[in-house]
Amino acid sequence: xxxxxxxxxxxxxxxxxxxxxxxxxxxxxxxxxxxxxxxxxxxxxxxxxxxxxxxxxxxxxxxxxxxxxxxxxxxxxxxxxxxxxxxxxxxxxxxxxxxxxxxxxxxxxxxxxxxxxxxxxxxxxxxxxxxxxxxxxxxxxxxxxxxxxxxxxxxxxxxxxxxxxxxxxxxxxxxxxxxxxxxxxxxxxxxxxxxxxxxxxxxxxxxxxxxxxxxxxxxxxxxxxxxxxxxxxxxxxxxxxxxxxxxxxxxxxxxxxxxxxxxxxxxxxxxxxxxxxxxxxxxxxxxxxxxxxxxxxxxxxxxxxxxxxxxxxxxxxxxxxxxxxxxxxxxxxxxxxxxxxxxxxxxxxxxxxxxxxxxxxxxxxxxxxxxxxxxxxxxxxxxxxxxxxxxxxxxxxx
Numbered sequence: 001x002x003x004x005x006x007x008x009x010x011x012x013x014x015x016x017x018x019x020x021x022x023x024x025x026x027x028x029x030x031x032x033x034x035x036x037x038x039x040x041x042x043x044x045x046x047x048x049x050x051x052x053x054x055x056x057x058x059x060x061x062x063x064x065x066x067x068x069x070x071x072x073x074x075x076x077x078x079x080x081x082x083x084x085x086x087x088x089x090x091x092x093x094x095x096x097x098x099x100x101x102x103x104x105x106x107x108x109x110x111x112x113x114x115x116x117x118x119x120x121x122x123x124x125x126x127x128x129x130x131x132x133x134x135x136x137x138x139x140x141x142x143x144x145x146x147x148x149x150x151x152x153x154x155x156x157x158x159x160x161x162x163x164x165x166x167x168x169x170x171x172x173x174x175x176x177x178x179x180x181x182x183x184x185x186x187x188x189x190x191x192x193x194x195x196x197x198x199x200x201x202x203x204x205x206x207x208x209x210x211x212x213x214x215x216x217x218x219x220x221x222x223x224x225x226x227x228x229x230x231x232x233x234x235x236x237x238x239x240x241x242x243x244x245x246x247x248x249x250x251x252x253x254x255x256x257x258x259x260x261x262x263x264x265x266x267x268x269x270x271x272x273x274x275x276x277x278x279x280x281x282x283x284x285x286x287x288x289x290x291x292x293x294x295x296x297x298x299x300x301x302x303x304x305x306x307x308x309x310x311x312x313x314x315x316x317x318x319x320x321x322x323x324x325x326x327x328x329x330x331x332x333x334x335x336x337x338x339x340x341x342x343x344x345x346x347x348x349x350x351x352x353x354x355x356x357x358x359x360x361x362x363x364x365x366x367x368x369x370x371x372x373x374x375x376x377x378x379x380x381x382x383x384x385x386x387x388x389x390x391x392x393x394x395x396x397x398x
Contacts, residue, residue: 010029010275010278010368011029011031011032011276013029013031013393013395014027014029014032014276014278014393015366017029017391017393018278018280018323018364018366019323021280021364021391023280023389024279024280024281024282024303024304024388024389025279025280025388025389025390025391026277026278026279026309026370026371026374026375026388026389026390026391027277027278027279027280027390027391027392027393028056028058028060028061028273028276028277028371028390028391028392028393029276029277029278029392029393030060030061030064030276030392030393030394031393031394031395032275032276033061033064033065033272033273033276034064034065034068036271036272036275036276037049037065037068037070037272038068040223040266040268040271040272043244043248044244044247044248044251044264044266046263046264047219047251047264047265047266048071048092048216048263048264048265048266049069049070049071049265049266049268050070050071050072050073050092050093050094050096050265050266050267051065051070051071051072051073051267051268051269051272052073052096052221052267052268052269053072053073053074053075053079053082053083054075054079054269054373054376055269055270055272055273055274055372055373055376056269056273056277056371056372056373056374056375056376057079057082057375057376058375058390058392059082059085059086060392061273061392062082062083062086062087062088063086063087065272066083066086066087066088067087070088070092071088071089071092071093071094071265072086072088072092072093073093073094073096073267074093074094074095074096074097074108074113075095075096075097076097076100076104077104077107077108077111080093080095080107080108080111080113081111084111084112090111090112090113090114093113093115094113094115094116094117094137095108095113095115095116095117096117096180096218096267097117098117098118098119098120098123098139098155098156099154099155100116100123100126102126102129102130105126105127105130105131106130106131108131109130109131109134113131113134114131114133114134114135115134115135115136115137115177116131116134116135116136116137117136117137117138117139117180117218118136118137118138118139118165118169119138119139119141119155119156119157119161119162119165120157120161120165121164121165121168124136124138124165124168124169124172124174125168125172127169127174128169128172128173128174132173132174133173133174133175134174134175135174135175135177135178136166136169136174136175136176136177136178137177137178137179137180137214137216137218138157138162138165138166138169138176138178138179138180139155139156139157139162139179139180139181139182139220140156140157140158140159140162140179140180140181140196140199140200140203141155141156141157141158142156142181142182142183142184142192142195142196142199143192143195144183144184144192145184145189145192146183146184146187146188146189146191146192147183147184147185147186147187147188147192147222148184148185148186148188148315148316149184149185149186149315150184151182151184151185152184155182156181156182159199159202159203159206160206162179162203163203163206163207163210166207166212166214167210167212170212176207176212176214177214177215177216178214178215178216178217178218178265179200179203179204179214179217179218180217180218180219180220180265181196181199181200181218181219181220182220182221182222182267183195183196183220183222184222185221185222185269185270186222186224186225186228186236186270186315186316187222187223187224187238187243188224188236188238188239189239189243190239190242190243190245190246191246192222193219193222193243193246193247193250194246194250196219196250197246197250197253197254200217200250200254201253201254201257204254204257204259204260205257207259207260208257208258208259208260213259213260213261214260214262215260215261215262215263216262216263216264216265217251217254217262217263217264217265218264218265218266218267219247219264219265219266219267220266220267221266221267221268221269221270221271223243223266223268223270223271224236224238224240224270224271225270225271225273225274225275225369225372226238226240226275226369227274227275227319227368227369228274228316228317228318228319228369229316229317229318229319230316230317231314231315231316231317231346232351233317233351233353236316251264269372270372270373273371273372274369274370274371274372275368275369275371276371277369277370277371277372277374278366278367278368278369278370278371279304279309279310279366279367279370279374279388280364280365280366281302281303281304281309281364281365281366281367282302282303282362282363282364282365283300283301283302283303283359283360283361283362283363283364283365284301284302284303284338284361285299285300285301285361286298286299286300286301286333286355286357286359286360287299287301297333297334297352298331298332298333298334298352298355299333299334299335299336300333300334300335300336300353300355300359301336301337301338302335302336302337302338302365302367303338303365303385304337304338304367304385304388305336305337305338305339305344305345306337306339306341306343306344306345307337307339307341307344307378307379307382307383307385308337308378308379308382308385308386308387308388309367309370309374309375309378309387309388310337310367310370310374311373311374311377311378312373312377313337313345313346314343314346317335317346317353318367318368318369318370319367319368319369320335320353320355320365320366320367320368321365321366321368322355322356322359322363322364322365322366323364323366324363324364325356325358325359325363328356328357328358329356329357329358330354330355330356330357331354331355331356331357332352332353332354332355333352333353333354333355334346334352334353335353335355337385338383338385339382339383339385340383341382341383374388375387375388375390
């Protein structure tokens with residue numbers, strides 16, 4: 001399946017599972033996830049894939065990726081434990097979170113983790129104390145421009161600080177092993193990766209002058225899902241061929257820099273998962289209400305929303321299918337979740353979504369390309385609305 005086809009076509013087995021579901025649930029298409037994983041390996045040959053567990057901490061998904069040879073990017077000792085249980089060898093895992101307590105470091109090290117992300121002198125000093133002899137890679141800050149979520153403030157450090165951090169690592173008996181970046185989640189431009197490679201190259205040259213040789217570069221996450229719409233309702237169209245070409249060119253460029261023998265790591269999350277997970281929800285109510293300006297407006301309330309499956313609705317729109325009302329007359333509506341929190345809605349400011357006018361309470365709704373972060377962001381029953389259960393399909397059987 002091409003990237004363009006994946007934007008508009010779900011597998012027949014996934015659609016069949018949604019149609020067969022009598023209750024609300026998230027459905028994961030395991031063969032579809034495997035297919036996307038193999039596509040990534042073909043596009044970036046030789047790159048070590050480490051799945052960003054936070055995107056989908058579902059045991060069946062993790063086990064399937066582990067069996068395919070993926071590694072894991074874990075961000076807490078609990079994620080390390082889950083990854084080990086799912087079958088990821090500890091040798092294909094790292095602790096990718098630069099925010100961690102002394103106890104986090106010690107617990108992860110006790111579980112066998114020997115590779116840690118860092119971005120500050122304080123953190124690398126703590127790693128030396130609680131995980132002596134570990135290998136560390138330093139995360140460089142990026143602008144986050146071009147991404148739906150920039151991730152440019154909480155994590156990463158400037159190039160000069162990265163050099164200082166890795167020098168401190170060497171002085172403390174750690175192995176300064178790598179550099180990492182994250183260009184922002186759902187990154188829509190190839191230029192973001194080009195800029196990241198420029199930053200990495202400058203730091204590698206500075207480290208070479210200081211006698212520090214690295215063995216890998218971690219390109220982080222950011223590879224986009226293909227089936228989203230933006231918050232104005234327009235289909236997103238990430239230039240995947242160009243993105244992969246720029247990444248390959250950047251790796252080739254870094255690979256010939258003197259003083260380092262580099263392998264490459266990538267940490268995909270939503271790229272692997274989002275388009276191969278979908279929610280079977282239902283209509284709570286379609287109502288017509290008058291707003292403060294006296295204008296009548298339709299509101300479609302779904303059985304799931306920001307707090308039980310659709311947390312990212314602030315930045316994007318999920319594609320909705322109404323299987324009981326195909327080709328029916330539609331009306332423009334605000335779409336919202338079931339809770340009494342006013343943030344549990346999208347589109348009040350960014351345009352309305354056409355929905356069938358004949359919708360009735362209980363009618364099924366399919367929320368497509370909703371696999372990423374659907375389980376990990378859910379609250380424990382906010383307002384009494386339970387988190388969605390999940391199921392999976394494997395070779396066409398739910």
